[in-house]
Amino acid sequence: MKRPHIICLHSFLTLALATGIFSAPALAADSAAPASPADVAEVTQLLERLDSPRYAEREEATRLLREQALAASEDSEFLQTLGQQVFDESLSLDRQLRFVEILGGVSIAEVNSPQLLTAADVEVLIDNLVAEKFSVRLAATRRLGNVLNEQRNIVPVWLALKARLEDPRTPLPSKTELAPFCHFLRKRWLEAAEENCILPPVEDDQILSWVQTVARPNGNKQQFAEQQVATQELQDLLARTECLPKTKQALEAELSRTADSECAQRLKELLDLIPPAMVAEIWAPAQPDPFGIGFSAPDREIPIFHLSTLQYLQVGLPQLPDGCSKVTHFDFCNDEKAYCVSGNSLSSGEYPVRAAILHWGFNNPMIFQFVNLPTPRRRLHYEYSLQRPEAIQRLELSTNTCEALLSGRKKFSEADSRLLCMLDANAISSFAGEYLAKIKDYRLDGRGDQISVGLPSAHGGLCYALATIGTKAAAPGIISALATDRILPPDFSCTYDLPRIALLAIAVRDPWKEVDRWLLEQLDRGLPLVSNVDPAPELAATAAAILCKRHQLHPHSFDLVAVEDMFCESVGLQLYRFADTADPVAIKKAILNHLGETPRVPAG
Numbered sequence: 001m002k003r004p005h006i007i008c009l010h011s012f013l014t015l016a017l018a019t020g021i022f023s024a025p026a027l028a029a030d031s032a033a034p035a036s037p038a039d040v041a042e043v044t045q046l047l048e049r050l051d052s053p054r055y056a057e058r059e060e061a062t063r064l065l066r067e068q069a070l071a072a073s074e075d076s077e078f079l080q081t082l083g084q085q086v087f088d089e090s091l092s093l094d095r096q097l098r099f100v101e102i103l104g105g106v107s108i109a110e111v112n113s114p115q116l117l118t119a120a121d122v123e124v125l126i127d128n129l130v131a132e133k134f135s136v137r138l139a140a141t142r143r144l145g146n147v148l149n150e151q152r153n154i155v156p157v158w159l160a161l162k163a164r165l166e167d168p169r170t171p172l173p174s175k176t177e178l179a180p181f182c183h184f185l186r187k188r189w190l191e192a193a194e195e196n197c198i199l200p201p202v203e204d205d206q207i208l209s210w211v212q213t214v215a216r217p218n219g220n221k222q223q224f225a226e227q228q229v230a231t232q233e234l235q236d237l238l239a240r241t242e243c244l245p246k247t248k249q250a251l252e253a254e255l256s257r258t259a260d261s262e263c264a265q266r267l268k269e270l271l272d273l274i275p276p277a278m279v280a281e282i283w284a285p286a287q288p289d290p291f292g293i294g295f296s297a298p299d300r301e302i303p304i305f306h307l308s309t310l311q312y313l314q315v316g317l318p319q320l321p322d323g324c325s326k327v328t329h330f331d332f333c334n335d336e337k338a339y340c341v342s343g344n345s346l347s348s349g350e351y352p353v354r355a356a357i358l359h360w361g362f363n364n365p366m367i368f369q370f371v372n373l374p375t376p377r378r379r380l381h382y383e384y385s386l387q388r389p390e391a392i393q394r395l396e397l398s399t400n401t402c403e404a405l406l407s408g409r410k411k412f413s414e415a416d417s418r419l420l421c422m423l424d425a426n427a428i429s430s431f432a433g434e435y436l437a438k439i440k441d442y443r444l445d446g447r448g449d450q451i452s453v454g455l456p457s458a459h460g461g462l463c464y465a466l467a468t469i470g471t472k473a474a475a476p477g478i479i480s481a482l483a484t485d486r487i488l489p490p491d492f493s494c495t496y497d498l499p500r501i502a503l504l505a506i507a508v509r510d511p512w513k514e515v516d517r518w519l520l521e522q523l524d525r526g527l528p529l530v531s532n533v534d535p536a537p538e539l540a541a542t543a544a545a546i547l548c549k550r551h552q553l554h555p556h557s558f559d560l561v562a563v564e565d566m567f568c569e570s571v572g573l574q575l576y577r578f579a580d581t582a583d584p585v586a587i588k589k590a591i592l593n594h595l596g597e598t599p600r601v602p603a604g
Contacts, residue, residue, distance in 0.1 A: 043068065043078060050095050058098070065102045079103075096135055100142075117153050122160045129181060130174040144181070148188050151196035158185035159199075186232075190239060190381040199236075202243060204250075210234050211250045214270070215263045231270070238273050239377040248274055273376040275314050278333040278353075282309040283367040283397065305367055305422055307390060312373075318342075336409050338370045355404035356397055358419040367422065369397055398424035402431035406438060414446030417461035425469040432466055433477020441488045452567050454494035459487040463498035467505045467571050472512035478503055479518065495532040496567070500539055504529075505573040507546055516550070516595075519543045523588040529575055530565060537563040537575030540584055544591060545576040553594055558587045 046068075049061035065082070072078045082103060091099075117125070125147070128140030147153045161182045164170050170178075189197050213230035216223065234251070237243040248271065255267045285303035311328070313319060318329040321344070329341040339350050345359050346368065357368040373379040385393075401423060404410035420428050441459040448455035451464055459481065466474045478499050481487050487499050500522075507515050522543035528536035545555040555562075559582035563575040578584055 043081075050098055051092070058094075062098045062101060069102050091139065092135060096138055116150060117147055117156060119156070119160075122156050125157070126160055126164060126178070130177050148185075151188075151192040154185060154188050154192055155197050155199055158182065158189060161185060186236075187381065187384040190377055190384065194241065194377070199240065202237060204246065207234075207237065207243075207247055207250050211254045211267075214266050215254045215258050215260075217260055217263060227266075231266070234270055235273065235376070235380055238270065239375075239380055244274070244376070272314070273379050275317070276333070276375075277312060277314050277373045277379060278330060278338060279371045279373060279382065280311040280313065281307055281369040281371065281397075282311070283356075283369070283394075284308040285364065303365075303422070305394065307386075307393060310386075333370065333372050334374075335372050338372070352404050352410040354400045355410045356401040356419055356423060358415045358422075365418075365422065367397070367419070369400070395424050395427060398427035399431075402427055402435070406431065406435055408439075412439075412444070412458040412461060414444050414448070414450045414455060414461070417451045417456065417464045420462065420465035421468045425471055426473065428465060428469065429471040429474035432462060432470070432474040433480065435462060436477050436481035436486050441486060443488065443493070448493055453496045453498070456490075456494040456496070456498055457488040460490070460494060460496075460498040463487070463502040464496075467498060467502040467568075467573070470502055470506050470510075472506060472510045475503060475506055475512045475515075475518075490531055495530055497527065497529050497531075497539070500527070501529055501568060501571075501573065504539075504542055504546060505568070505571045508549075509572055511550070516547065519547045519550075520592075520595075523584070523591070526584070529568075533563075535563070535577050535580075537565065537568075538577045541576040541578045542573075544587060545574070547591060547595070551595060553591075558582075558590060560587075 043065070046061045046065050049057050050065075052058050052061070069079060069082065082099060125140055125144060128136050129144065131137050131140070144157070147157070161178055164178055165175055165182060210230040210233050213226055214234065216227065218224060218227075234247060237247040251267055251271050255264060255271070258264045258267060283305040286306050311321065313328060313330055315333045316331050318327045318341075320327050324344045326342060326344045328343050330338050331341050332339040333353065336353055337350050338353050340346055340348050342348055345366070346357075351357055351368075351370060353370045353372050355369065357370075359366045359368055371382060373382055401410065401420075405412060405416075410416075436459055439458070441457050443457050444455055444461060446455055451461075453464060456464060463478065466478065482499055490497055503518070506512070507519060520543075523540050525539050527539040529539055529542060530537055541560050544558060545560045547553075548555045548558060548560070555576060559579040560576045561579050563577050565575050568575050578587070
């Protein structure tokens with residue numbers, strides 16, 4: 001009888017392989033301070049309560065064990081005991097899932113130092129991956145994720161999985177469940193160090209047989225399936241340094257004899273994996289942007305960018321893409337930069353690799369990212385990376401860009417002020433403090449037409465993006481940079497005080513813990529937020545208005561007058577100035593009387 005599927009296998013793999021136990025991520029900085037580790041007797045009692053018939057007792061035991069796990073040292077016996085139970089197939093499903101919750105994000109030395117598997121270990125592991133009980137399959141999947149941290153385990157498990165799939169005695173349901181694991185092992189093999197994952201040698205006759213299978217005209221379903229297997233085997237041979245020359249020779253020889261155009265195309269696609277290549281990722285907004293703004297504006301959302309096009313290019317080979325009038329030619333590419341000789345969208349010049357590049361087409365923004373694919377192994381692994389959720393790829397695009405700016409591979413330009421508004425807000429906000437502290441500010445070159453506030457400095461351009469999308473993670477870095485004069489002041493090219501505007505916008509949108517204290521400090525600072533208007537909006541008045549709104553007071557009651565500004569309103573910030581007859585000192589005293597000398601600090 002067919003076993004019912006509790007969840008789909010993709011979700012099953014995601015749950016089991018992405019729990020955080022095996023990669024040992026750092027604990028979140030804002031985790032509550034846990035209690036000290038309990039003694040052995042107490043821990044034993046808590047473990048027993050995980051199987052209590054009462055739900056409330058199981059929940060309480062889970063919570064307490066979680067606190068103990070957060071407090072324990074990485075190599076403690078307590079964590080070793082809990083960590084090993086994660087792989088115990090005899091435990092109930094409920095208890096296994098509770099262990100995942102207890103140990104999520106906790107680093108465990110022993111569990112993250114797996115031993116080499118024996119052949120018998122591998123067979124037992126694969127048996128458990130297709131066991132009848134879901135709890136056994138779940139534990140085996142987590143164990144698989146752990147043992148693959150030792151790269152020398154990848155090949156034995158992978159070969160055993162392939163043998164099961166090729167064995168006619170393996171039931172079809174088991175083959176269906178094992179196939180995704182085999183693809184997962186292939187991905188891990190491609191990303192591992194080649195010297196740690198050495199496959200057995202392949203006879204020349206076997207290579208020739210696979211090449212001839214690929215070169216056969218399409219026939220029935222069985223022949224098509226055989227072609228798919230042969231194609232993947234040949235790809236894997238091209239990814240092996242020692243097998244590439246003879247595999248290439250066999251493919252070229254067969255191509256020279258092939259008259260069928262479809263067969264020749266399949267052979268060419270394999271040969272195209274060999275030369276150094278690169279890919280141009282093109283990210284575009286899901287909806288057209290008729291105004292060409294590309295970031296938040298009144299009553300409009302920041303567009304979400306999606307990976308819309310992939311253009312594979314051979315480095316050093318001019319190519320004419322379909323529907324294009326000009327040749328695309330990159331004559332150099334490595335992991336840091338690429339040089340464009342000619343192109344249809346980008347002008348000639350040097351571009352950073354693995355970093356977002358802004359381009360405008362038909363009044364709508366597009367983002368390019370170049371990826372270096374110098375070997376078949378890198379090319380094949382890149383194909384797997386495209387299978388990840390797009391949200392993860394979009395976050396990686398943002399973090400890649402931040403890393404490129406920090407390392408100097410990408411120099412902050414006028415266009416980057418707008419580009420960063422289109423990337424992940426948390427990634428940009430988290431990197432901002434390090435960038436402001438590490439990179440010396442400089443005046444940008446350009447025409448001042450990329451953003452509505454003119455041409456700021458590099459740090460000012462970053463603060464423009466933070467004013468638009470920034471979160472509270474950016475606030476400490478901006479405050480520190482202002483305190484140490486790391487940001488050039490506004491000038492005639494850009495009259496906006498962008499770092500302070502960014503802090504005020506974040507105070508409204510995503511206030512940090514000490515926001516009230518910072519706002520109070522600004523009440524003594526008579527600085528204009530925009531210097532080329534009269535009367536100018538003021539830092540002290542705007543900070544006072546935000547304080548009033550945060551504490552249910554009306555700004556007009558304190559002689560604060562709203563000042564219209566299209567940019568600041570687009571980022572959710574209303575600017576203010578003091579009324580002509582206002583006394584700023586008296587207003588500060590009045591606000592303090594309402595808030596108290598030491599204002600409360602909101603939990604956010």
